[in-house]
Amino acid sequence: MTTIIPMPGNHTAALELARAIGAKVCEVTARRFPDGESYVRLMQPVEGERVIIVCTLADPDAQFLRLVFAAGAARVAGASRVELIAPYLAYMRQDRRFADGEAVSARHFARLLSQTFDRITTIDPHLHRIADLSEIFTVPARALHGAPLLARWVVEHVENALIIGPDEESRQWVEEVAQAAGAPHAVLHKVRQGDAKVAIRLPDLAFAKGRQPVLVDDIVSSGATMLEAAAKLRAAGFPAPICLAVHGLFSLDAYALLKAVCKTVVTTGSVPHPSNAISVAPLLREAIHLH
Numbered sequence: 001m002t003t004i005i006p007m008p009g010n011h012t013a014a015l016e017l018a019r020a021i022g023a024k025v026c027e028v029t030a031r032r033f034p035d036g037e038s039y040v041r042l043m044q045p046v047e048g049e050r051v052i053i054v055c056t057l058a059d060p061d062a063q064f065l066r067l068v069f070a071a072g073a074a075r076v077a078g079a080s081r082v083e084l085i086a087p088y089l090a091y092m093r094q095d096r097r098f099a100d101g102e103a104v105s106a107r108h109f110a111r112l113l114s115q116t117f118d119r120i121t122t123i124d125p126h127l128h129r130i131a132d133l134s135e136i137f138t139v140p141a142r143a144l145h146g147a148p149l150l151a152r153w154v155v156e157h158v159e160n161a162l163i164i165g166p167d168e169e170s171r172q173w174v175e176e177v178a179q180a181a182g183a184p185h186a187v188l189h190k191v192r193q194g195d196a197k198v199a200i201r202l203p204d205l206a207f208a209k210g211r212q213p214v215l216v217d218d219i220v221s222s223g224a225t226m227l228e229a230a231a232k233l234r235a236a237g238f239p240a241p242i243c244l245a246v247h248g249l250f251s252l253d254a255y256a257l258l259k260a261v262c263k264t265v266v267t268t269g270s271v272p273h274p275s276n277a278i279s280v281a282p283l284l285r286e287a288i289h290l291h
């Protein structure tokens with residue numbers, strides 16, 4: 001039998017998944033001692049169970065230790081396997097050493113997770129120079145693909161769409177969403193100038209005048225990419241774009257700034273947020289049966 005353990009803040013995706021596959025749920029009590037250390041307790045027995053801990057890792061430094069403690073507690077309690085579903089997997093962007101002495105966090109983080117879990121499942125990790133998760137994980141690790149979910153949302157909610165990728169890296173989502181939605185697409189040219197500063201150039205979009213731009217990306221982090229793309233589209237005479245992303249991290253005031261310039265801002269439930277309008281449960285359910 002399977003038991004799902006939702007880490008704090010992960011109940012929506014975890015409970016939808018548990019319902020979808022008919023799994024039991026084991027609650028976790030987690031709190032901080034006055035000195036800042038973490039206390040973790042599993043509230044139900046998991047002996048003999050295939051345990052799947054659901055924990056998105058959008059705030060990894062705060063979440064990681066209690067996740068390790070929950071996995072350890074499940075093993076000590078007799079779980080037959082302990083797996084992780086991290087709908088958003090952090091630390092994948094620092095995938096090489098850009099300056100002497102830098103930690104290549106993607107590799108270190110993957111090693112730590114591999115030591116803790118028997119299997120890892122995530123959605124659209126930001127793999128750039130790493131072609132496959134198997135290059136950095138030593139346990140089976142599977143990347144699910146959110147584009148079909150985004151495409152379905154576009155088909156159901158947008159008429160006369162123009163699907164736009166803000167940079168070359170978004171092309172994989174953009175082409176798939178555009179094809180599934182039967183809409184034209186374009187990819188913009190982006191140069192990153194700092195953690196929260198980008199320059200974006202538009203190609204000739206005359207062919208798409210009058211269409212509703214839908215900006216599609218894997219991650220919104222500082223929001224700089226979406227904000228700059230939206231500004232350039234408005235300046236070129238397009239209506240306020242729709243901002244559509246798999247993972248909405250929205251650091252600082254990114255969400256408020258985006259809502260002010262976009263028609264709407266929509267993300268999947270990979271990171272719990274008010275912009276969530278697309279459930280990731282169907283994707284996760286498939287993955288559980290695929291293993």
Ligand code: R5P
Pocket residue numbers: 166167169170195196198217218219220221222223224225226
């Ligand atoms: C980068 O290549 C990613 O696909 C996103 O475009 C990027 O992470 C977004 O970051 P930000 O919101 O900080 O511009």
